[in-house]
Amino acid sequence: MARTYRHLDLDERRTLFRMVEARRPVSGIARRLGRHPPTVCRELGRNRFRDGDRGFCGYFPLNAQDLARRRRQRRRRLAADEGLRVDEDRFRELHEDPDLDRYSADPGSFER
Numbered sequence: 649m650a651r652t653y654r655h656l657d658l659d660e661r662r663t664l665f666r667m668v669e670a671r672r673p674v675s676g677i678a679r680r681l682g683r684h685p686p687t688v689c690r691e692l693g694r695n696r697f698r699d700g701d702r703g704f705c706g707y708f709p710l711n712a713q714d715l716a717r718r719r720r721q722r723r724r725r726l727a728a729d730e731g732l733r734v735d736e737d738r739f740r741e742l743h744e745d746p747d748l749d750r751y752s753a754d755p756g757s758f759e760r
Contacts, residue, residue, distance in 0.1 A: 655716065656691055661709035668707050
């Protein structure tokens with residue numbers, strides 16, 4: 649059976665926030681959300697807000713949602729960077745061409 653992965657949505661993060669504020673155990677939070685306890689621990693660790701200057705820290709659902717969105721965006725650099733897309737298209741053309749002998753093996757000969 650194939651596993652599917654779903655990111656926590658804002659409603660789940662709000663529930664998580666309320667339960668953390670109520671000092672519920674991670675196992676209880678995970679059971680309530682229908683997630684595994686390590687998922688809840690990872691969420692709390694990755695998306696915890698820290699402001700060292702003011703001593704203000706904690707888990708906040710809107711901040712957590714924003715941090716998670718930014719992490720996903722970083723992984724999509726290829727989609728965001730036109731230069732990388734062009735280079736990847738050229739690379740694919742090079743490797744899909746049946747007559748590879750006409751290309752130089754020298755990486756410096758690959759012009760933009």
